Amino acid sequence: DTGVSQNPRHKITKRGQNVTFRCDPISEHNRLYWYRQTLGQGPEFLTYFQNEAQLEKSRLLSDRFSAERPKGSFSTLEIQRTEQGDSAMYLCASSLRSGPPYEQYFGPGTRLTVT
Amino acid sequence: GENVEQHPSTLSVQEGDSAVIKCTYSDSASNYFPWYKQELGKGPQLIIDIRSNVGEKKDQRIAVTLNKTAKHFSLHITETQPEDSAVYFCAASIGSGSYGGSQGNLIFGKGTKLSVKP
Numbered sequence: 054d055t056g057v058s059q060n061p062r063h064k065i066t067k068r069g070q071n072v073t074f075r076c077d078p079i080s081e082h083n084r085l086y087w088y089r090q091t092l093g094q095g096p097e098f099l100t101y102f103q104n105e106a107q108l109e110k111s112r113l114l115s116d117r118f119s120a121e122r123p124k125g126s127f128s129t130l131e132i133q134r135t136e137q138g139d140s141a142m143y144l145c146a147s148s149l150r151s152g153p154p155y156e157q158y159f160g161p162g163t164r165l166t167v168t
Numbered sequence: 169g170e171n172v173e174q175h176p177s178t179l180s181v182q183e184g185d186s187a188v189i190k191c192t193y194s195d196s197a198s199n200y201f202p203w204y205k206q207e208l209g210k211g212p213q214l215i216i217d218i219r220s221n222v223g224e225k226k227d228q229r230i231a232v233t234l235n236k237t238a239k240h241f242s243l244h245i246t247e248t249q250p251e252d253s254a255v256y257f258c259a260a261s262i263g264s265g266s267y268g269g270s271q272g273n274l275i276f277g278k279g280t281k282l283s284v285k286p
Contacts, residue, residue: 094279096257161210
């Protein structure tokens with residue numbers, strides 16, 4: 054499978070615990086995006102990387118959230134001290150363009166449930 | 169900031185009929201408008217896109233039109249089939265540094281749940 058992959062697909066955690074998600078983009082895609090999607094809504098942008106540099110963060114990304122993309126390949130999104138409001142689908146997308154606009158291809162997502 | 173409105177929120181059609189979904193955007197700097205199809209439990213799948221220098225684009229049974237003056241774009245699906253049933257999202261990409269940071273991050277509408285009845 055040459056698409057975007059995400060792990061785990063589902064995560065149930067108790068409030069206050071830390072969780073980490075992983076995204077593997079399409080090979081050679083240099084841009085990687087994280088979005089969050091709640092029930093009945095469209096995806097909302099969280100942050101994106103060009104290679105290993107994190108170039109933009111949304112106001113939605115509180116200080117409990119941190120994302121990394123070491124070596125410009127896979128990325129991780131960590132949520133510390135989870136809250137019930139963090140329950141959502143976390144989507145990763147990747148793209149490869151030499152200039153804007155960028156076609157983004159999404160992974161299957163990680164569904165987080167905070168109890 | 170940028171806002172994308174999508175209508176209708178639900179759409180039910182008979183197999184073989186056409187379906188039209190409409191979106192409007194607020195930021196005139198937007199220059200890229202993709203459409204995604206999302207099936208239950210899956211991530212969004214890019215089905216077609218249009219750039220601001222083009223007024224219409226077709227791909228088999230799917231077409232998208234863009235009216236930059238009115239700031240709206242539409243998805244047209246002809247000869248609908250039951251497998252077209254899904255949630256469809258429109259999106260806009262902010263091209264020039266206003267809301268959200270500008271480097272291609274997408275602003276999505278709230279989605280249209282399309283049901284195609286056999």
